[in-house]
Every structure is written in structure tokens, then in C-alpha cells.
Amino acid sequence: MKIRIFKEEHSFAASHFLIEMGKCERLHGHNYTVTVEIGGSLNSNGVIVDFNEINPVIKNICDSLDHKTIIAEKEKRQKLTFDGAEIEILFKNKRFVFPKEDCVLLPIESTTVERLSSYICGILEKKLGATHQNIEWLEVGVREGAAQMAITHLSSTGND
Numbered sequence: 145m146k147i148r149i150f151k152e153e154h155s156f157a158a159s160h161f162l163i164e165m166g167k168c169e170r171l172h173g174h175n176y177t178v179t180v181e182i183g184g185s186l187n188s189n190g191v192i193v194d195f196n197e198i199n200p201v202i203k204n205i206c207d208s209l210d211h212k213t214i215i216a217e218k219e220k221r222q223k224l225t226f227d228g229a230e231i232e233i234l235f236k237n238k239r240f241v242f243p244k245e246d247c248v249l250l251p252i253e254s255t256t257v258e259r260l261s262s263y264i265c266g267i268l269e270k271k272l273g274a275t276h277q278n279i280e281w282l283e284v285g286v287r288e289g290a291a292q293m294a295i296t297h298l299s300s301t302g303n304d
């Protein structure tokens with residue numbers, strides 16, 4: 145059994161750049177959509193997980209990224225410098241300076257949809273894995289634009 149969550153409000157608009165990825169190296173943005181599937185057995189209430197419990201978690205993640213510039217903290221090809229209220233990013237012959245409050249720094253190597261889905265899946269696993277023994281796996285899809293999506297599938301380590 146699985147549940148699938150694809151709410152319109154589970155979306156965010158954000159800017160990013162991808163180093164050594166052609167035109168994507170320029171600062172640009174997407175409208176991202178997050179879909180979640182959760183597989184497992186039914187609990188005593190007859191649900192895998194209460195939609196009212198999981199939906200705010202997904203919404204909070206989306207809100208934390210919405211209208212931000214997403215920066216990959218672990219991107220080794222860039223030099224990140226924090227100067228007061230600003231973040232400076234240097235790579236190749238480029239220099240970006242952003243207001244710190246307009247950015248979100250994620251512990252990922254690059255801001256591809258693959259890594260964004262993996263990041264979000266990790267958060268959901270942390271939130272749900274320990275307390276929901278009936279959950280067997282999680283899947284998080286992050287879509288950019290109309291027809292491109294990456295999906296992370298994570299088997300729950302809390303179960304056998």
C-alpha cells in the first residue's frame with residue numbers, strides 16, 4: 145500500500161545556478177513542485193500516515209525554499225564567503241553577491257533536482273522514520289518546469 149501526495153501548495157519558486165552545466169551556470173529560476181509517496185502497512189487507524197501530519201511538513205520545507213536563492217554549501221568548485229549580511233560566491237571568472245537573508249544554504253553538492261529531492265527525502269525520513277514503524281519507504285519527486293523531475297527513493301532504515 146502507498147499514499148501519494150501532490151498538492152498544489154507543495155511548490156516553491158527559487159533561483160539557483162549549476163556550475164559547469166552550460167547555460168544553467170547563469171543565475172536563473174524555476175517553479176518547483178514536490179510530490180511525495182509513502183509506502184508501508186496500515187496502522188491501527190487504517191492509514192499509513194495521517195495526511196494532516198505529513199502535509200504541513202512538506203509545506204514547511206517548500207516555504208523554507210520559496211522565493212530564495214538556493215546555494216549548495218558543499219559545492220567544492222565555488223568559494224563561499226560570508227561577510228556580514230552578504231554571501232559572496234566565486235567560481236571561474238564569476239562573482240555573485242547575495243543578501244544572506246534572501247538565500248538558503250543547503251548541505252548538498254549542487255542544486256540539481258536530483259539533489260534537492262534527496263535533501264527533502266532525507267528531512268522526511270528524519271521526521272517520520274523513527275516514529276512510524278509501519279513506513280517501509282519514502283519517495284520524493286522534485287519537478288522543475290513542466291516535464292523534468294528527479295525522484296529519490298529511500299527505504300526506511302527503522303524497519304525490517
Ligand SMILES: [Zn+2]
Pocket residue numbers: 160168172173174
Ligand atoms: Zn535550473
